[in-house]
Amino acid sequence: MSQPEHFEMLIIGSGEGGKYLAWHMAKSGRRTAVVERKLIGGSCPNTNCLPSKNEIWSAKVADFVHHAGRFGTVTGPTATDMKQVQARKRGMVEDMIAKHLELYKASGAELIMGTARFIAPKTIEVELNDGGTRVLTGERVAINLGTHATIPDIPGLAAAAPLTNVELLELDRLPEHLIVLGGGYVGLELAQAYRRFGSRVSIVETGPQLAGREDSDVTAALLEMLRDEGVVVHLGVKVLRVEGRSGQAVSLQMRTSAGDQTIEGSDILVAAGRTPNTSGIGLDIAGVTLDERGYIAVNDRLETSAPGVWAIGEAAGSPQFTHVSFDDFRIISANLTGGNRTKRDRLVPYCMFTDPPLARVGLSEAEAQRQGIAVRVAKLPVAAVLRAQTISETRGFMKALVEAGGERILGFTMIGAEAGEVMTVVQAAMLAGMPYTGLRDAIIAHPTMAEALGALFSNLPAR
Structure with missing residues (x-):
């Protein structure tokens, strides 16, 4: 067996939270190593979020071309060249991998490509991708394993x-x-x-x-x-x-x-659905407990059952979004330097990139009802938004939930053009504790999609 090499911070997995934690700790002067099995930077820039959005935009362009006539553009026969769709996506991924490697070099964190498994608490053996093994120990360890697509138990699938x-x-x-x-x-x-x-x-x-x-x-x-x-x-x-x-x-x-x-x-x-990548890595040897679904059990500070070991992102049961994994990094890094951040009461937004997209932050009507929270609901069709008419994208609606007896915004949902951007405006108001009247009465640039928030909140029923 190789002689153990000691690091002040040892991170397994280079997904969003893991890589930012590595760069932060290394820049702070801690000897830091990240072990990554395959995807430099994790799944988001390589296989999941960004590649999918890249191809979805190619599909959006194909849809524009298909309906070009209604915008006054005359086209002839067209077809999609999937090889070119792939080439555009792969070019983006290659550029992002190169940028990640630059950031590792600049930070001083060591990126080790190989498969890790625990052989003792805070100690891993790494089977290197290019041959050989290394044994690494960490004063502090962060586990950033991610998830993979679930294959349901269906005969023949x-x-x-x-x-x-x-x-x-x-x-x-x-x-x-x-x-x-x-x-x-x-x-x-x-x-x-x-x-x-x-x-x-x-x-x-x-x-x-x-x-x-x-x-x-x-x-x-x-x-x-x-x-x-x-x-x-x-x-x-x-x-x-x-x-x-x-x-x-x-x-x-x-x-x-x-x-x-x-x-x-x-x-x-x-x-x-998704399955956490927690099997076969020796978490039991590390003293890290899993929950009944196979995710790493953590407290509100993302600490595992093993002292000095944290878990980040999807495998820790965090909401399965890149932006949440990044916030997991902020929680851990803040607490390592004397802070007291937790994952309690996080206001997590999300956006589904259909066309038009679906975005939501806070409560839905169904969730409010299940929790026994009385709300007032305002709705506005996207067709009533002047910006939507200028771009001929009038599908969908906006919906806001405000507490029944007050002015606090409890939730916002939109399916419509630029839904993610409009949702972020409402999220900022919610984070600031702004009453709904602040958005209702704000001067918002015309003609934009967010301008419709004034009309939406004007539709709110009286108390």
Whole structure:
């Protein structure tokens, strides 16, 4: 066995929170190492968030071209070149990896490419990607393992070698008929994108609605949008069996309220949840406890059951967004220097990049009802927003929740053009404790989408 090498900060995984913690600690003068199995910078710049948004924008351009006539532009026959779509995405990823390597070099943190497993508390053995092993110990250890796509236990599914978002985003061909198993973020974003590229697309969702944690008016708008674009959506089904092989020919047998049906397709994408990357790494040897779902159990300061060991991001059960992993880094780094930050009461925003996008921060109507919180609700159709009319993107609506007996904003949801940007305005008001009247009465530039917040909050019922 190699002789142990000691670091003041040892980080397993170079995802968002892990890499920022490494750069911060190294710049602060601590000897720091990061062990990464494959993806420099983690999944976001390599396989997940940014590559998917890159391809989704290519699909948006394809949609613009398809509807160019309504904007006064005359085009001839067009088609999507998936090889060029891939080339644009890969160029972005390569640039980002190069930038990450520059940041590692500038910070002084050592990036070690290999597979880590604990062999003792605060001690890991790393099987290096280019051969050999190293044994590393850390005065402090942070675990940033991430998650991977769940493959449901459906007869024949694993044998069909289904695509996950990772493999789909590497295809340089266009699936003839893509069957999407799952109606959440990943499934909806990619279903719409590949429909716009030219694939036939079917979504199979076992739940009664798409985007299961959203209000029914939101999911109804999503369903209408997808069906108008030619995506076939099956809700409330039980998948019985999958046969064939994805990429060649595949069939999915399902039970519906109308009886058993079979869908024939060329490819199948599994987008049915995530599984933490916590198995096989020796966390039990490290003294790190998992919860009943296999995620690392942490307290509000992201400390694990092992002294001097923290966990970051998705594998720690944090909301599965890059921006939350970054905040996990801020919590840990602040506390290491005498602070007292916690993850309690974080106001976590999110945005689903369908077109139009869906964005939400704070409570939904359903959540308010479940929690017994009385609210007043204001809604405004996007079609009433003058900016939306100028760009011919009038689908969707805005919805705000305000406490029934006061002026505090409790939640905001928007499905519509630039929803993420408008949501951020409301989030800033919520963080500042601004009453809804502050947005209602603000002078906001015209014509912008955010300008509609004045009209939205003017629609709020009186107390």
